[in-house]
Amino acid sequence: MTDVQSPRPGGGSTLDRFFGVHAAGSSVSTELRAGLTTFLTMSYILFVNPQVLSTAINVPNAFVQLLMTTAIAAAFGSIVMGVVAKYPYAQAPGMGLNAFFAFTVVQGLGVPWQTALGAVFVSGVLFVLLSVLGARQAIVQAIPTSLKFAITGGIGAFLAFLGLRSAGLVVSNPATLLGLGSLTAPTVWLALLGLLIAAVLMKRRVTGAILWSILATTALAILTRIPVYAGGPNGALQPFPGFDGRFLGIIDAPIWPSALVGQLDIVGALGLGLLSVVFTFFFVDFFDATGTLTGLSQRAGFLDEKGEMPRARRLFAMDGLAAMFGAYMGTSTTTAYVESASGIGEGGRTGLTAVTVGVLFLLSMFLWPLASAIPGAATAPALILVGALMMEGVKNVDWDDISEGLPAFLTVLTMPLTFSIANGVSIGVISYCAIKLLSGEARRVSPILYGVAALLLVRYVWLMGE
Incomplete structure (x- = not known):
């Protein structure tokens, strides 16, 4: 498998030729719409990441x-993913990684935040x-097809x-x-309405179904002033406070995060x-990002018959480069986002989708209060619907073979239950290798996968010791 995509001869716009949009069976408008959809489903990170860190x-x-740093890191990571890896x-x-950074490393272990960066x-x-x-x-290629579908x-x-x-709809219960959450709560019925619309x-x-659902439910929340926005007293939800005759009050100039940039302590x-x-x-992050990228690639149809991804070296290198840049800017690990599946669901197939997301994150530095107009209840249906669509590949698992079916089942179940x-x-890799080894089918497993399973076991043993 070559690591370089052959250029497509022919006409088309500069964007089309650079990203190979039509060659991927897409269009520039589709890619832009997919990028907007992805941005809307993950824009919550602009507010959640600063809250955690x-x-x-x-x-x-x-x-x-921290909000500015989050936007800059997200913009850089998305743009290099689109331009270089395409x-x-x-x-x-x-x-998750930001929570580990803040609560375990800095607060729990007492490590200075500069050293953690x-x-x-x-x-x-x-x-x-x-x-x-x-x-x-090589590790991705060693993962069996059944586990890739399960991922x-x-x-x-x-x-x-x-x-x-x-x-x-789902809440904690002691x-x-x-x-089951309260079905009378505004967030619940707004999300259910959005899911029905989508x-x-x-x-x-209808083209752009997910995006139209997000915009429609957001408009409904603003016009009816139902309490679905955070920021109320004692953590209570409140109506959207932005459109009260002071429109310019929701526009603010960005500031440079000078207290964060370059503060990391590598030594x-x-x-x-x-x-x-x-x-x-x-x-x-290795297995989080690798699992995410593999699952997204399978969903988008990028994997070939051998389960390999084109331009894989560039793809994974851009993930690492984004983490390095994010740390320099003053934030925890920057990584590929599973919410990219919403843009893929809208037809995004090229790097233009990711670049669009990056540009929108840059714009959010100028118009970042506007991002608060999209309530979580409006983007929740997109996540639920895309999640349902991603379950399609599970039908390809050989459920009649317990050595294939059980690891696949554990993979699917463990992700949401352990967050x-x-x-x-x-868990999927370890169980797959163990069952194959003990049932006389050891040679059907790549030696690389056995090595990965051994490292995973060592990690869990080490965690138990901690």
């Missing part, structure tokens, strides 16, 4: 500076090195769970861990006592 990073005007995958500071940077360097050497794509389905289940939680429009083959991160932190950042794509991939 500001608990650990103490600088003047921390929230606004895939429609957006990148931004990852959820250094650890993120070092893990990004390792990503790039392994990508250039071909190690990451896609697991990501779908994870997306749907995120959507259900954002909508308030007796059963999870339970499903009907998609069934009727401190390389100290012997922090190597375990570097390893954890590296390990979790981790990395855990789902890990």
Whole structure:
């Protein structure tokens, strides 16, 4: 498999020729719409990431500076993914990894946030090195087809769970861990209405069904002033406060995050006592991002008959480069976003989709208060619907063979229940190798996969020791 895409001769616009839009069976308008859809489904990170990291990073005007850093890191990661790797995958500071950064490393272990940023940077360097050497794509190629379909389905289940939680349909329950939310809550019925609109429009083959659903439910929330926006007293939801006759009040000039940029401490991160932190950042993001990129590629139809991705080295290297740049700018690990599936669902197939997302993140630095006009209840239906669509590939798993079916099932189930794509991939790989080895089919498994399974076991044993 070559790592370079052959140029397509012929006419077309500059964007068409550079990204190979028509060669991918798409159009410029479709790519732009897909990028907007992806941005809308992941724009929550502009507000959530600063909320998480500001608990650990103490600088003047921390929230606004972290918001700017988040936007810049997401823009850079998405643009290099689109321009260099030419895939429609957006990148931004990852959820889960930011919580590990803030609550476990900085607050729990007492590591200075500058040193923690250094650890993120070092893990990004390792990503790039392994990508250039071909190690990451070799691991992807060693994953059996059944697990690749299961990873896609697991990501779908994870997306749907995120959507259900954002909508308030699924809530925590002290007796059963999870339970059904209040069906009378505004977030719930607004999300259900949005899901119905998206499903009907998609069934009727309306172009941009997911995007129209997001815009329609957002307009309804603003016009009816139902309480679906965060920011009320004591954490309560409130009506959208922006359109009260002061439209210019929701436009603000960006500020440069000077207190964060270049503050990482690489030398401190390389100290012997922090190597375990570097390893954890590296390990979790490796399998999180690898699982995400593999699942998205399978969903978009990029994998060939051997399960290989074109331009794989560039794809994985851009993931590592984004992590390095994000750490320099002052945020936790930047990685590929599973919400990119919403843009793929809208027909995004080239790097133009990712570049569109990046440009929108740059614009959000000027118009960032406008992003708050999209409530979580409006983007939740997109996550649920795309999650359902991503379950399609699970039908290709050989469920009659327990050595194929059980690891696939564990992969799908573990991702949403542990809130981790990395855990789902890990449990799937370990169980697959163990069953094949003990049932006399050891030679059907790649030696590389056995090595990966061994490393995963070592990690879990180490976590138990901790």
